Amino acid sequence: xxxxxxxxxxxxxxxxxxxxxxxxxxxxxxxxxxxxxxxxxxxxxxxxxxxxxxxxxxxxxxxxxxxxxxxxxxxxxxxxxxxxxxxxxxxxxxxxxxxxxxxxxxxxxxxxxxxxxxxxxxxxxxxxxxxxxxxxxxxxxxxxxxxxxxxxxxxxxxxxxxxxxxxxxxxxxxxxxxxxxxxxxxxxxxxxxxxxxxxxxxxxxxxxxxxxxxxxxxxxxxxxxxxxxxxxxxxxxxxxxxxxxxxxxxxxxxxxxxxxxxxxxxxxxxxxxxxxxxxxxxxxxxxxxxxxxxxxxxxxxxxxxxxxxxxxxxxxxxxxxxxxxxxxxxxxxxxxxxxxxxxxxxxxxxxxxxxxxxxxxxxxxxxxxxxxxxxxxxxxxxxxxxxxxxxxxxxxxxxxxxxxxxxxxxxx
Numbered sequence: 001x002x003x004x005x006x007x008x009x010x011x012x013x014x015x016x017x018x019x020x021x022x023x024x025x026x027x028x029x030x031x032x033x034x035x036x037x038x039x040x041x042x043x044x045x046x047x048x049x050x051x052x053x054x055x056x057x058x059x060x061x062x063x064x065x066x067x068x069x070x071x072x073x074x075x076x077x078x079x080x081x082x083x084x085x086x087x088x089x090x091x092x093x094x095x096x097x098x099x100x101x102x103x104x105x106x107x108x109x110x111x112x113x114x115x116x117x118x119x120x121x122x123x124x125x126x127x128x129x130x131x132x133x134x135x136x137x138x139x140x141x142x143x144x145x146x147x148x149x150x151x152x153x154x155x156x157x158x159x160x161x162x163x164x165x166x167x168x169x170x171x172x173x174x175x176x177x178x179x180x181x182x183x184x185x186x187x188x189x190x191x192x193x194x195x196x197x198x199x200x201x202x203x204x205x206x207x208x209x210x211x212x213x214x215x216x217x218x219x220x221x222x223x224x225x226x227x228x229x230x231x232x233x234x235x236x237x238x239x240x241x242x243x244x245x246x247x248x249x250x251x252x253x254x255x256x257x258x259x260x261x262x263x264x265x266x267x268x269x270x271x272x273x274x275x276x277x278x279x280x281x282x283x284x285x286x287x288x289x290x291x292x293x294x295x296x297x298x299x300x301x302x303x304x305x306x307x308x309x310x311x312x313x314x315x316x317x318x319x320x321x322x323x324x325x326x327x328x329x330x331x332x333x334x335x336x337x338x339x340x341x342x343x344x345x346x347x348x349x350x351x352x353x354x355x356x357x358x359x360x361x362x363x364x365x366x367x368x369x370x371x372x373x374x375x376x377x378x379x380x381x382x383x384x385x386x387x388x389x390x391x392x393x394x395x396x397x398x399x400x401x402x403x404x405x406x407x408x409x410x411x412x
C-alpha cells in the first residue's frame with residue numbers, strides 16, 4: 001500500500017479521531033501515514049512501513065520524530081465576511097445595555113448590514129483575508145462562512161461570492177451557508193412574513209442558481225424569526241436539496257432545535273436554552289449540537305447548554321468560533337476549544353472531536369474530512385506537543401510544525 005503513495009509521514013503519534021479506534025483520541029502510536037492525490041492512502045504501524053521501505057525509492061518520506069498528527073481543524077460556524085465593526089457596542093454592554101436593547105436601538109446585526117451593503121466583493125474579500133489567515137495559521141483547514149449581513153439580494157450573494165473566491169485563493173475548504181433570515185432589514189420593518197416570502201421566492205433560488213450555497217441557516221429567536229417563519233425557510237431549502245443549520249435556543253427556548261431535527265438538519269447551534277425534548281429530537285435525527293462558547297463568554301451569559309443531557313443522548317457536539325463582529329469577535333478556534341472546556345466543561349478529547357469529527361458531521365462532510373482514515377482527505381496538522389489535550393489547554397503559543405492540506409505542505 002505504501003508503494004502507491006507520493007509522500008509518507010513516519011514516526012508519528014496519530015490522534016486519528018477515528019471513532020472506530022478504541023484508544024482515547026483514536027490514538028495510533030508509532031505509525032506512518034501515506035498520501036496520494038490529496039487523499040490518505042494508508043495508515044499503518046512503523047513495522048509495516050519498514051518492511052515496505054526497500055521499494056520506496058521514489059517516495060518523499062517525512063520523519064516527524066514522534067510528533068502528533070491530528071485532522072485539520074474545522075470551524076463549522078462563522079460569519080467571517082462583513083464590513084465595519086461594532087466596538088462601540090462592546091462598550092455599551094459594559095455600560096449596562098443588553099444585546100436586545102442595542103438591537104432595538106438600531107445596533108446589532110443591522111449596523112453591520114449597513115456597512116456591508118456599502119462594500120464591494122473585492123472590499124469584502126480584502127477585509128476577510130486577515131481573519132482567514134489567522135484561522136489558517138492555527139490549524140484550520142475547513143471553514144464554514146455564512147452570509148446574513150446583506151439582507152438584500154446583491155449583498156447576500158456578494159458575501160457568498162467572496163467566500164467562494166477565498167476558497168480558490170487559499171489552501172482551505174470553505175462551506176457556504178445562506179443566512180438570509182438573520183434579521184429583519186429596515187426596508188421590511190414590521191413585515192417579517194413578507195421578508196420570509198422574499199427569502200423563499202427570490203433569495204434561495206438565486207443562490208442556488210449560481211451554486212453559491214451549500215446550506216441555509218435561520219436565526220430562530222423572539223427578536224428574529226418565529227418557528228413558523230423558520231419552518232418556511234427550511235422547507236424551501238429542502239426543496240432545493242440544501243443542508244440545514246439553525247441558530248437555536250440561544251436566548252430563549254423556541255423549540256427551534258426540535259424543528260431543525262424534524263428537517264434532518266446538519267446542526268442546531270448555540271443551544272443555551274435547549275430542553276430535553278429538543279435533545280431527544282436531535283439525537284434521533286443525528287443533528288449535531290454546535291456549541292459556541294466565545295459568544296457565551298463575550299455576552300456574559302450564565303445559562304450553559306445542557307452538556308450532560310447531550311452526552312446522555314449521545315448527541316455529537318461540535319465546537320466553533322461563531323466569529324462575528326458583534327457577539328464573538330475573537331478569531332481563534334483553539335480559544336473556542338479552551339472555552340468549551342473551561343466554560344461548558346467539555347473534556348479536551350470532546351473539544352478536539354468537536355473541531356474535527358463532529359464539525360465535519362455538522363457540515364455534511366463526514367465522509368470527506370474530520371478524521372485520519374484511509375480514503376479521507378489528507379488534511380492534517382503536525383503538532384509539537386506531548387499530548388493532544390494541550391490543544392485545548394494552552395492558547396497563544398502556536399505549536400504547529402506542519403500544516404498539510406490535500407496532501408501538500410502549506411504556509412500562509
